[in-house]
Amino acid sequence: MLRLQRRLITLRPTTSSANLKSGQAMNVIKSVLPYLWPKSRKDIQFRVVLAMLALVLGEILGLLAPYFYGVSVDALAPGADEDQTIFMLTAGALGMVVAYGVMRILSVGFSQLRDVIFAQVGQRALRQLALETFRHMHRLSLRYHITRKTGGLSRVMERGVKGVEFLLRFMLFSIGPLILKLLIVAGIFYLEFGFIYMAIVLITIVLYIWFTFSVTEWRVKVRKEMNDKDTDANQKAIDSLLNFETVKYFGAEEREALRYDESMRGYEAAALKTSYSLAFLNFGQTLLITGGLITVMILAAMAVQRGELSVGDFVMANAYMIQITMPLGFLGTVYREIRQALVDMGEMFDLLGQPQEVIDVANAEDLNIKGGQIEFDNVTFGYDPERTILSKLSLKIKKGETVAIVGPSGSGKSTIGRLLFRFYDVNSGSLKIDGQDIRNVTQASVHNSIGIVPQDTVLFNDTIGYNIAYGRDGASEDEIIAAAKSAKIHDFIISLTDGYNTTVGERGLKLSGGEKQRVGIARTLLKNPPILVLDEATSALDTETERNIQDSLRGLGSGRSVITIAHRLSTVVDADQIIVLEQGCIVEKGTHDELLNLNGRYTKMWHIQESEAELAV
Numbered sequence: 001m002l003r004l005q006r007r008l009i010t011l012r013p014t015t016s017s018a019n020l021k022s023g024q025a026m027n028v029i030k031s032v033l034p035y036l037w038p039k040s041r042k043d044i045q046f047r048v049v050l051a052m053l054a055l056v057l058g059e060i061l062g063l064l065a066p067y068f069y070g071v072s073v074d075a076l077a078p079g080a081d082e083d084q085t086i087f088m089l090t091a092g093a094l095g096m097v098v099a100y101g102v103m104r105i106l107s108v109g110f111s112q113l114r115d116v117i118f119a120q121v122g123q124r125a126l127r128q129l130a131l132e133t134f135r136h137m138h139r140l141s142l143r144y145h146i147t148r149k150t151g152g153l154s155r156v157m158e159r160g161v162k163g164v165e166f167l168l169r170f171m172l173f174s175i176g177p178l179i180l181k182l183l184i185v186a187g188i189f190y191l192e193f194g195f196i197y198m199a200i201v202l203i204t205i206v207l208y209i210w211f212t213f214s215v216t217e218w219r220v221k222v223r224k225e226m227n228d229k230d231t232d233a234n235q236k237a238i239d240s241l242l243n244f245e246t247v248k249y250f251g252a253e254e255r256e257a258l259r260y261d262e263s264m265r266g267y268e269a270a271a272l273k274t275s276y277s278l279a280f281l282n283f284g285q286t287l288l289i290t291g292g293l294i295t296v297m298i299l300a301a302m303a304v305q306r307g308e309l310s311v312g313d314f315v316m317a318n319a320y321m322i323q324i325t326m327p328l329g330f331l332g333t334v335y336r337e338i339r340q341a342l343v344d345m346g347e348m349f350d351l352l353g354q355p356q357e358v359i360d361v362a363n364a365e366d367l368n369i370k371g372g373q374i375e376f377d378n379v380t381f382g383y384d385p386e387r388t389i390l391s392k393l394s395l396k397i398k399k400g401e402t403v404a405i406v407g408p409s410g411s412g413k414s415t416i417g418r419l420l421f422r423f424y425d426v427n428s429g430s431l432k433i434d435g436q437d438i439r440n441v442t443q444a445s446v447h448n449s450i451g452i453v454p455q456d457t458v459l460f461n462d463t464i465g466y467n468i469a470y471g472r473d474g475a476s477e478d479e480i481i482a483a484a485k486s487a488k489i490h491d492f493i494i495s496l497t498d499g500y501n502t503t504v505g506e507r508g509l510k511l512s513g514g515e516k517q518r519v520g521i522a523r524t525l526l527k528n529p530p531i532l533v534l535d536e537a538t539s540a541l542d543t544e545t546e547r548n549i550q551d552s553l554r555g556l557g558s559g560r561s562v563i564t565i566a567h568r569l570s571t572v573v574d575a576d577q578i579i580v581l582e583q584g585c586i587v588e589k590g591t592h593d594e595l596l597n598l599n600g601r602y603t604k605m606w607h608i609q610e611s612e613a614e615l616a617v
């Protein structure tokens with residue numbers, strides 16, 4: 001078992017989250033682009049262009065504000081212009097102040113307009129991506145889902161979609177405007193104040209960005225550790241709660257708590273490291289930016305003293321520096337969020353890129369059912385290459401026949417059903433329905449033709465009615481009730497206060513094993529497929545209910561091919577053929593009477609069960 005588990009772990013795909021190469025980042029961005037610039041949607045493309053226009057306008061207007069601010073200071077300064085009257089000066093200064101205000105309002109107005117215009121593009125992309133990932137998760141094989149933790153998978157999707165949102169918001173509305181702003185401000189400093197000012201601004205920004213990115217790079221690793229620990233603790237908690245009953249059976253509350261605390265301890269340590277490193281980052285950033293700001297201010301102050309610059313220029317320089325430091329302050333967060341978003345999106349695109357194991361061949365046609373003859377021809381199969389579960393199994397079920405499979409637990413009975421449904425492909429040999437290899441027809445048509453009542457029925461966390469109706473899309477109320485009656489569960493359902501509207505709890509846990517099994521039978525009765533697989537479908541029922549349902553199942557089975565996997569041999573005595581399976585091989589085959597005459601395995605099992613039945617009476 002331990003060996004098996006270890007193998008399952010290695011089967012799990014490795015995610016690229018530990019290290020994000022720039023190439024990968026580019027790939028991720030390339031993967032998102034089609035969602036933002038959909039070829040077939042001119043209206044969306046138009047919106048993107050409009051949003052970009054609003055972005056540029058907003059930035060330019062925003063940068064005009066400090067200019068008017070500086071000019072109004074100069075207009076107000078004593079002796080600003082000897083030729084003008086006091087009235088003209090004041091009117092000019094007021095005009096400049098009003099212009100300053102108008103610029104600010106317009107700038108904010110345009111950036112809000114940009115958000116409003118772009119929102120629909122972003123939300124649509126998110127929805128598309130989420131849907132595609134969701135569909136893909138259902139396309140992946142059972143093997144993949146068994147080896148992945150479901151909670152982990154939905155988190156990958158959730159984080160990935162959130163990542164796209166972050167990336168859009170920060171890339172377009174934070175980094176984009178920031179770069180534009182830095183370039184324009186550098187230009188203004190060059191034109192208004194001279195080369196040296198521009199050089200100081202640029203050097204400060206370059207140093208600042210370098211420092212922020214390197215520290216953040218290191219912090220991303222710390223945060224990744226924190227994330228992992230968080231996921232780990234979360235999964236332990238979910239798993240533990242799913243096993244609520246088991247935990248109680250073994251009095252393991254304390255053990256579970258310790259296990260959980262162990263994960264939380266790791267999270268605590270990682271979270272502390274995260275906040276310490278943030279303090280370091282913040283302080284370093286302030287040091288650099290204030291250094292640059294003060295240098296520019298000192299130069300400007302000296303120039304004002306020398307009479308080369310006006311007081312208004314001094315104020316303007318300060319206003320521009322403040323304008324660029326504000327968005328720079330968020331750069332660390334922005335960089336980290338973008339990086340995190342890229343990692344999360346990378347994981348989601350990995351999931352999207354996860355190849356399907358069982359795929360339809362090109363131009364596969366639908367299965368053409370002519371009666372439902374099933375043929376296993378020399379089938380060999382193992383879940384893992386090292387361990388063969390079925391070896392050279394040949395089995396023919398003529399149309400309308402009922403074949404029973406009996407044998408010890410673990411002999412491969414349920415595996416036969418899974419192969420027929422094509423949850424897995426056989427390793428060698430072939431599996432045909434009405435002469436057509438199931439690998440050559442569409443999976444959807446195979447799935448449509450086969451009804452399986454599984455060993456353990458799992459239900460949706462919804463009403464009983466919903467769960468039965470699941471058997472066939474669009475089934476009428478009468479049909480649902482008829483199916484419930486045949487599965488002998490109708491009387492139970494109407495005895496509940498809410499009847500068919502009773503909720504069944506997560507995975508159907510509010511129902512007993514037998515009740516769940518009958519819901520499972522009812523929905524398969526509703527599906528009404530030409531081929532039926534009953535995998536110990538009545539094992540959780542008492543003998544009397546089982547006998548009653550057997551009648552319905554027999555009715556359902558008439559005229560179709562049925563594989564019935566049985567636990568209680570008394571339920572299969574009238575099968576057309578009984579197969580005794582042991583360690584993946586057919587050891588005996590025949591009708592009930594033939595097998596009893598053989599005096600072999602089947603006879604032995606029969607006698608054991610008979611004496612048990614006698615004891616029970």
Ligand SMILES: Nc1ncnc2c1ncn2[C@@H]1O[C@H](COP(=O)(O)OP(=O)(O)O)[C@@H](O)[C@H]1O
Binds near residue numbers: 143383412413414416
């Ligand atoms: N997904 C899986 N991965 C690996 N081994 C599996 C898997 N499912 C079942 N097995 C193994 O295959 C063998 C046959 O299983 P199964 O067909 O379910 O037996 P049963 O005859 O009881 O229905 C068992 O030994 C089981 O442990």
Ligand SMILES: [Mg+2]
Binds near residue numbers: 413414415455535
């Ligand atoms: Mg089984």
